[in-house]
Amino acid sequence: MKKVGYTTGVWDLFHVGHLNLLRRARLECDYLIVGVTTDELSEAGKGRTPIIPFAERLSIIEGLRWVDSVVPQVNYDKWEAWNNFKFNVMFVGDDWRNSARWNGLEAKFQEVGVDIVYLPYTTHTSSSKLRGILDRFEQADGR
Template sequence: MKIGYTTGVFDLFHIGHVNLLRNAKSMCDKLIVGVTTDELVSYKNKKAVIPFEERAEIVRNCKHVDVVIPQPSMDKFEAWQKLRFDIMFVGDDWFNTDKWKDIQAQFEEVGVKIVYFPYTKGTSSTILNETLERLRESNK
């Protein structure tokens, strides 16, 4: 059985999230998704619009997802030590960055394949959030 793993905030769930999860599931037998906790989001100096428990429940109810777990840390290798996944799915904005070159090298040593998926053009939680903020401002 091939186990896949991906992570994300999954705030303001949108078609890009569905594309990621569908594509990931097509490449593994079991897909585990780490949903970023509110504490970790705030560590990145951001705030999720939707609270963690609700984001986790939304992801859990996506038909492509087998298991949802909290992601309390950015340490992907620590997650692998607990879950022993075979393949990890990541957005292509991380491809060839210094941080992910190191992570990929570490995972290669234990036989984990990293697959980079392209972001869905034209949509992101950031764009949706900015649009909502502009709409709220114009309605004041």
């Protein structure tokens, strides 16, 4: 049976941590579907619009050899995503391990045979850190 993987992200300010997660995910499945969070969902969920526009982030992810299919993520409902794509395994950064949200998702997905695999989060590089650097430059520049 073909093992279909699924993961999502904003993928803003794409960096080596993103690359590592996608590369590692693809090693653990036969087909990898990647959701790219829309600008609107990011604004609603994080209170800010990504620096890189949605269409460009989508294009970046589409260009990666480890990614087989790219879809817009228009909401955070992983159960709806499973109903749409019927994946067998979902990949997420290990910074979410043991959170109430993901513990609940693990239990729900276990009922339909979907495994949640936590992949290493890159602590030394993150989009939040990169965004902070950009914000400091803009403040210093008077923007």
